[in-house]
Amino acid sequence: MAAAEDLAVPRPVDEIVDVLIIGSGASGAAVAWGLVGTRLKILCLEQGDWIKPADFPANGRDWEARRYADFDISPNRRARDTDYPVNDDNSPMKVANFNGVGGGTILFTAHFPRMHPSDFRVRTLDGVAEDWPIDYWTLEPYFTENDRMMGVAGLAGDPAYPAHEPTMPPVPLGRSGTCYARALNKLGWHWWPSEISIATSEYDGRAKCINLGHCTPGCAQGAKASVDITYWPRVLRAGVELRTRCRVREITTNKHDMATGVIYYDPTGTERFQPAEIVILAANGIGTPRLLLNSASSRFPNGLANSSGLVGRNLMLHPWPQVSGYVAEELDGDRGPQTVMWSKEFYETDASRGFVRGYTLQFGRGTGPVNEAITNLGTGRLPWGRGHHRAYRTLMYRRLLVGVACEDLPEEHNRVMLDPVLKDSHGIPAAMIDYTISENTRAMMEHGIARATEILEAAGAKNTFASRIVLNSPGHLLGTARMGIDPATSVVNEWGRSHDVKNLFIVDGSIWVTSGGVNPTSTIQALALYVADSIKQRLATLFD
Amino acid sequence: MSTLTDHTSQRASGSELTPADLRDLRRLAGLMIPAAAEYDVPGADDEAIFSDIVRSLGRDQNDVRKALTTLRELAGDDFAALVDAEAEATAMALLRREVPEITALGRAVLQCYYRDDRVVRSLGLEPRPPYPRGHVLKQGDWSLLDAVRTRPRMWRDVDGKGD
Numbered sequence: 001m002a003a004a005e006d007l008a009v010p011r012p013v014d015e016i017v018d019v020l021i022i023g024s025g026a027s028g029a030a031v032a033w034g035l036v037g038t039r040l041k042i043l044c045l046e047q048g049d050w051i052k053p054a055d056f057p058a059n060g061r062d063w064e065a066r067r068y069a070d071f072d073i074s075p076n077r078r079a080r081d082t083d084y085p086v087n088d089d090n091s092p093m094k095v096a097n098f099n100g101v102g103g104g105t106i107l108f109t110a111h112f113p114r115m116h117p118s119d120f121r122v123r124t125l126d127g128v129a130e131d132w133p134i135d136y137w138t139l140e141p142y143f144t145e146n147d148r149m150m151g152v153a154g155l156a157g158d159p160a161y162p163a164h165e166p167t168m169p170p171v172p173l174g175r176s177g178t179c180y181a182r183a184l185n186k187l188g189w190h191w192w193p194s195e196i197s198i199a200t201s202e203y204d205g206r207a208k209c210i211n212l213g214h215c216t217p218g219c220a221q222g223a224k225a226s227v228d229i230t231y232w233p234r235v236l237r238a239g240v241e242l243r244t245r246c247r248v249r250e251i252t253t254n255k256h257d258m259a260t261g262v263i264y265y266d267p268t269g270t271e272r273f274q275p276a277e278i279v280i281l282a283a284n285g286i287g288t289p290r291l292l293l294n295s296a297s298s299r300f301p302n303g304l305a306n307s308s309g310l311v312g313r314n315l316m317l318h319p320w321p322q323v324s325g326y327v328a329e330e331l332d333g334d335r336g337p338q339t340v341m342w343s344k345e346f347y348e349t350d351a352s353r354g355f356v357r358g359y360t361l362q363f364g365r366g367t368g369p370v371n372e373a374i375t376n377l378g379t380g381r382l383p384w385g386r387g388h389h390r391a392y393r394t395l396m397y398r399r400l401l402v403g404v405a406c407e408d409l410p411e412e413h414n415r416v417m418l419d420p421v422l423k424d425s426h427g428i429p430a431a432m433i434d435y436t437i438s439e440n441t442r443a444m445m446e447h448g449i450a451r452a453t454e455i456l457e458a459a460g461a462k463n464t465f466a467s468r469i470v471l472n473s474p475g476h477l478l479g480t481a482r483m484g485i486d487p488a489t490s491v492v493n494e495w496g497r498s499h500d501v502k503n504l505f506i507v508d509g510s511i512w513v514t515s516g517g518v519n520p521t522s523t524i525q526a527l528a529l530y531v532a533d534s535i536k537q538r539l540a541t542l543f544d
Numbered sequence: 545m546s547t548l549t550d551h552t553s554q555r556a557s558g559s560e561l562t563p564a565d566l567r568d569l570r571r572l573a574g575l576m577i578p579a580a581a582e583y584d585v586p587g588a589d590d591e592a593i594f595s596d597i598v599r600s601l602g603r604d605q606n607d608v609r610k611a612l613t614t615l616r617e618l619a620g621d622d623f624a625a626l627v628d629a630e631a632e633a634t635a636m637a638l639l640r641r642e643v644p645e646i647t648a649l650g651r652a653v654l655q656c657y658y659r660d661d662r663v664v665r666s667l668g669l670e671p672r673p674p675y676p677r678g679h680v681l682k683q684g685d686w687s688l689l690d691a692v693r694t695r696p697r698m699w700r701d702v703d704g705k706g707d
Contacts, residue, residue, distance in 0.1 A: 058675040062600070065655040069602055077603060118700040125702060137705045155689075160698045162706055173684025181688040191692060210678030220675035335679035348700055368674075369658040369667060377650055384576045384639050384650075385632065389583050396667065 011263070012272045017043040017241075020262060020276035022248050022291065024048075025103015026521050027508040027528040028282030029231035030146065034532020036238035038539070044240065045264055045274070047247040048082040048100030050228065056218035063214060064370035071217035073107050073475055075099065082245065084424035084431075086286060091435035093317045095286060096475025101244060102228035104284065104475060104521070109216050110224045111339045111362065111519045112152050112197040114143050114526075117162065118348060119516040122409075126349050126356040128440075129409050132513045133485050133494035134530070136162070142526035142533070149234075150225040150525070151203040154195035160344035168200045171209070174332040176365045177340040179400065183459035189345040194362070197225035197521075198337050204230075213334030213368065249428050250295040251279055251304055251504070258543070259304075259504045265426050278535070278542075280505045282528070285315065285477030288510040289416040290431040292481065305481070305498040310491050312417055314410035314479040316515040319437050321404045321445050321468050323452035324379055325461025326395060333366040333397035340365060346451060347517060355443040357407040359517040361452060364401040372396050379465035400461050404448030406441055407517040410479050476520050481510035495538075496531035502543040507531045561598065561605070565612050568623045570594050572615060573653050575635040585666045588657045596656040607648035614638060614645070 018040035021028050028044055035042055053059075057066035072078040073096035076085055086095045098107045117136040122129045140162075147167055154166030170193035173181060177193075184191040198215065199206045209223035222229055236242060245267035252260045252273070261275035281288045289312035295304035303311050332340075343361040350358075366372060376382035376395045383391055419432035437445075449466045456464050484490025487499035492511050498504040507528040509520055516523070535542060561569065574589030586593060601608055615623050619634045626634060639646060657663060661671040697706070 056675075058673060060673050061659055061671070062655075063673050064659065065600060068651060068655070079603075116699055117702050117706070121702045125700070135703050135705075137703060157693060159692070159695045162699060172681045173686060173688075174681045175684065178684040178688065181685070185688055185691045190695065190698060191689075193689075210676075211681045212674035212678050214674050221678070332681060334674075336681035344698060348698070369664065369669065370655050373654040373658050374651055377654070385636060386578060388577050389580045389585065393583075393667070 012270065014272060014274045016261070016275040016277070017041045018276070019043070019278045019280060020045065020274060021280045021282055022262065023103060023282035023284070023287065023508065024101045024227070024232070024242060025282060025284065025508075026105050026227055027524050028103070028280075029227035029235060030149075030525040030528035031280055031282060031507045031532045032235045032240050033149065033231050034529045035535065036235060036240060038536055042240040043274070043276070044242045045246040045248055045262070046101055046242060046244050047084075048080075048098070049244050050101045051106055051218065053220050053222055056220040058212045058214045058218070058220040063217075064368045067217045067371070071107065073098070073216070081425060084287075084428070085422055087419045087422050087430060087432035091317075091433050092437060092469050093319065093435060095433065095477070097284060097286070097477070101232060101242065102226040105226040106218055106228070107216055107475075108226075108521060109338050109519075110197045112150070112195045112522045113342065113360065113518040114161065114195075115516045115518055115523045116160070116347065119514060122357065122514045128356055129514045130484065130489070133483055139523070139526045139530055142529040143522065145529055146522065146525045150197045150230050151199050151206065152195050152197050153200040155193050158192040160190060160192065160347065166195055168203060170194070171196055171198060171200055171337045171340060173340060174336050174365065175330070176332040176400065177363065179327065179329075179331065179459050180341060180363045180455070183455050184343060186458045187454065189343055189455070191341050191343045191363075194339050194342050195522075196337060196339060199223040199225070209337060211336045213336055213338070213365070215338050247424075247426055247428070248291060249426065251291065252295075253297060253299065253304065253501065257299060257501055259501050269426070278503045278505065280507055281510070282508045285480045285509040286416055286431050286433070288506055288508055289480040290418065293418050294429055300500070305491055305500045305504060307500050308488055308491055310412070310482065310489070312480050313412045313415045314482055315414040315416055315433060315435055316408040316410055316476070316478040316512070317435060318408050318476040318478075318515060319406045319441050319445055320470055321406075321449050321466055322401060322470050323404070323449055323456060323464060323466045324375070324399050324401045325453075325456035325459070325464035326381065326398050327400060327459060327461050328398070330397045331366060331400065333372070334368040336365055338364055346448065353443075353447055355440045355447065357409065357440070357444070357517065359407060359444055359448045360405040361448065361455070362403040362405055364403060366397060366399055366401065369396065372399065375399070378467070379463075381463055381465070400456055400459060402452035402455060404445060404452055405517045405519070406444045406448060408441055408478075408515045409438060410482070410514060411438060416480050476509065476515070478509040478512040478515050478520060481506050482513050483511040484513065495534035496527070505531060505535070561601075561609065564624075565609060566598065568612050568615060569598070569608065571623065571631060572612075572635050572638075573597060575632050576639065576650075576653055577657055583666050585663050586660070588653050590660075593656055593660050596660070597652055600656055601652055604648040604652045607645040608652055610645040611638065611649040614641070
């Protein structure tokens with residue numbers, strides 16, 4: 001039902017707020033923080049719950065099994081009542097996310113690289129995709145502020161990045177990192193300890209990492225910087241209101257093409273109207289286009305903010321092959337943060353490789369006994385039957401794992417649409433994605449797999465195995481409402497405001513123009529802080 | 545085995561396994577991971593482990609039932625009646641299939657087998673959750689980074705604003 005016409009339907013109306021943020025994840029928390037101090041009345045609606053540290057799997061003996069159950073990264077398998085389904089049948093890569101206060105940061109690995117300066121100039125440098133309307137240096141102060149808020153372990157001096165200072169010492173190399181480092185030095189290739197938003201020392205009231213080794217399904221120690229324990233406590237103390245279990249159905253507009261608020265379902269399932277002067281979308285690269293498309297009306301028949309036709313298009317998912325191999329000596333396994341270091345040796349374009357752009361190599365430790373068994377079964381090394389026990393004991397804690405974080409270039413046919421049949425528990429049409437991996441990316445993947453294999457062999461690994469598609473990984477949802485100066489080729493302007501609806505902003509991964517070859521959270525949050533600052537600086541003329 | 549909070553079974557769907565399903569699944573589990581005196585470990589058909597498997601099927605229950613249907617087809621309809629060698633050959637033929645239900649079956653067995661106290665101890669590990677004690681992780685050899693520290697700048701100064 002078209003939103004504007006539907007306002008005649010009687011439903012409870014809440015008190016108007018100045019700023020309404022939809023989603024409390026990485027970007028929602030950051031944009032809220034960026035706006036505190038403005039004296040604006042700010043409300044955030046979140047469809048999920050607060051997650052208590054005692055609920056995280058690492059507290060119990062079924063800690064590994066729960067990553068395939070109530071802490072699975074796939075919303076379709078997890079299927080909590082706070083989740084919404086995503087039809088990803090038409091994609092080799094499946095969707096990963098989390099719905100709750102903290103959003104995806106609840107289940108991220110906390111690998112925290114920034115985008116590189118060249119990532120913002122893809123068209124200029126390599127003749128593909130589009131340049132961003134901003135550059136690295138625009139975001140640099142916001143990267144710094146975000147690092148301070150999240151707490152980032154790392155080491156200054158990486159020759160692959162402009163100078164900056166992580167806020168804490170790096171995570172230990174351990175046995176696994178030492179093994180990788182020797183191999184990379186033998187090959188003469190770059191490596192550096194990863195920047196990771198995990199507290200390696202006590203930081204801002206957070207306890208230091210004690211190597212639970214189970215970072216992805218939530219950190220029971222609170223050392224991992226999910227935004228429910230970094231940004232939100234400060235944001236709430238500053239007076240922002242956060243309402244959980246509130247699922248937004250659509251954004252409403254008036255005859256002046258301005259957003260008037262949202263229709264949402266409260267925790268009792270009652271449909272309500274929340275008026276707002278400014279609406280900010282922070283619902284990730286799937287949730288945001290879904291909501292815009294679900295907000296179609298007579299004046300916006302193709303979906304809200306979609307005069308360009310680009311809402312939902314240019315979906316980028318970061319294909320991420322993984323290569324594993326087995327060494328004779330015992331490694332760290334699950335006894336430490338999962339990622340340890342990166343290599344940027346193949347990050348920048350080299351035309352001789354047969355593709356443009358590049359990738360980060362990301363080096364992992366391992367997992368616990370259950371997941372080692374499941375993974376080794378997948379690599380074909382662990383048999384069933386009488387040979388099982390002997391094989392398992394030669395494999396456990398002896399697996400090296402290199403991820404290939406490929407830059408995924410935008411293509412309009414990769415898109416988010418509304419599923420004509422599938423709906424969530426409130427009857428709201430679900431998102432459906434249509435995605436293929438491009439030839440450029442496939443060439444990049446094969447190059448990365450070959451280089452990762454070389455590294456593993458230099459480390460003395462045997463029985464290497466490449467997984468080209470890792471299901472539900474990595475869960476980077478980007479590009480579906482991109483930023484740009486030209487309203488014909490972008491959805492939001494260079495500071496996050498919709499070209500079509502002048503009091504509607506987007507701050508999540510949707511606004512990315514290109515994807516880089518890095519985990520996106522650091523840059524997503526820097527962008528959200530930048531958009532918040534842009535709003536603050538323009539308050540008097542914000543809707544001009 | 546310490547008491548488990550029943551998180552994994554919260555999303556069980558469809559009907560419960562029948563007695564015939566349970567009988568076949570238990571025999572199959574014992575063939576997937578047999579007991580081994582050499583390592584002093586039970587098989588996956590051990591009573592406590594098998595109970596844990598059944599209780600924890602949760603989201604995998606329908607796939608496991610599907611796998612058991614295929615098992616019976618491969619066995620000529622009566623897996624229980626096969627002699628040991630035939631049963632083992634049939635089980636391995638099933639497990640070689642690269643289909644989602646076999647992945648789910650494997651996960652259902654492994655996630656319970658490798659959290660059993662006896663099995664965990666046999667691996668030289670403590671049967672406990674990661675929290676609150678965590679683990680010790682040594683720093684490793686940071687001198688290896690010296691070779692990288694001296695490298696020239698690698699990032700492209702595309703905006704002419706670099707250091």
